[in-house]
Amino acid sequence: MPRAMFVYTKEILKKVSFDVSLFCKELKKATERLLPYELDELRDFILSLIKKNPSLRQSLVYLD
Structure with a gap:
């Protein structure tokens, strides 16, 4: 699940x-x-999204 x-x-x-x-x-x-x-996998996924939409970079704060 x-x-x-x-x-x-x-x-x-x-x-x-x-x-x-x-x-x-x-x-x-x-x-x-x-x-x-x-x-950890989600971080990789978000990094790929950031390449398309750089404004999402600030969301990395939630993964630290």
Whole structure:
């Protein structure tokens, strides 16, 4: 089941990546739900999103 949550989180983050504040809010929720190894994978995913939308860089604060 946790893997399904990870996939769902990625989909949500893709959909809200147009709005930085909403993206940060969803990312904060994700950090509370996901397992530590999933957070590492999520960091890689977010870094790929940042290449497309550099304004999302501020969201990395939630992954530290």
